[in-house]
Structure formats: C-alpha cells, structure tokens
Amino acid sequence: MKHPKILLGALFAAAVFPFVACTSTQTAATSTQYRPENPAPVEIVEPLSEFLQDTDEAFRARASAEAMSAMAAQKSAEMNAKVSLAGKITTAIDSMAKSDVATAQDDAAITTQMNFRELAKAHVDQTLTNIRLLGQKTFRDPVDGRYIVYVAIEIDKKTVADALANKVSQTTPEQKAKLKANLEAAFAEK
Secondary structure, rough: OHHHHHHHHHHHHHHHHHHHHHHHHHHHHHOOOOOOOOOOOOOOOOOOOOOOOOOOOOOEEEEEEOOOOHHHHHHHHHHHHHHHHHHHHHHHHHHHHHHHHHHHHOOHHHHHHHHHHHHHHHHHHHHHOOEEEEEEEOOOOOOOOOEEEEEEEEEEEHHHHHHHHHOOOOOOHHHHHHHHHHHHHHHHHH
C-alpha cells in the first residue's frame, strides 16, 4: 500500500517540477536585465594604468594574463610585459638606425648601421636585464576560478643604451660613445 503513495508522490513531483523550474528561470533572467531610461556612463579603471606611459628616464610596460593558477598567470603577465618593453626599445632602435642610415655618407657606414640594428634587436629580444617591477595586482574570477594578474615593469633607458653600445665589438671607443649618445637621444624621443 505504501508503494502506490510513493509512486503517486514521485509522479506528482515530476509533473510539477518542470513548471516550477521554468517559472523560476524566467524570473531570474528578467530580474538580472538592467535597462535604465538614461544610462550614465561607467568609468573603467584598469589596474596599474599609471604605469602605461614611458618616463624621461625609463621605458615602461604593463600587461595582464589569465590562467587557472596564480603562478602561471603571473609568469604570463611578466612575459607579456617584457615583450611589450622589447617592442618599445626595438622601435626606438629602428628610428635611430634609420636616421643614421639617412645621414651616412658611404656604403660602409650604412652597412655598419644596418648590422648594428639587427644585432641590437636580437640582443633586446634575447636579454632584457635590470628590469624593475613597479607593481602587480592579482584578481580571481569568482565564476570560473581563473586568476587575472596585471604587472607593470620598467627598464632604465641609460642602462639599455650602455648595454647596446657595449654589445658592438668592432668599433672604436669614439664610435661606441657616439652610438651610445645616439641611442640615448633616440630613447629620449620615445
């Protein structure tokens, strides 16, 4: 006798549940929509945005990354920031080398400048040393648990110019000094 009551209760729950579930889903969907008559703009503030611009003394970069672990997100953010930093330095080297090639008088000087440009770009891509961490912010997405890390870094322009000028081995001390001065001037423009 007890089995028919349980069976009848289960059938009743199975018949009523879809209606209750649909009703609650519709209510939840309509209650989360936000449509004001006159919406006000919302300011988006990104972490570490004060470190986006280069200074007179340093190149700066800021980047972010997402991952399921905090360490992976941090390492990816640092790598992304270093790539951005290398891009800024490479752009400055390119502008300096192009202006030097334009003012060069002979083919040997043009070849030297072109070789230096390629060597310098390869050096920047391979080794960025003396990078200083300006800030790091870590967030965790409450929905899927992903970590979001923002990193801001900088490198001293004078240090980069010294390292690149010293990298060139087939020049005289006077040529290295001139190269260093040209690099510092190009970096000051960026």
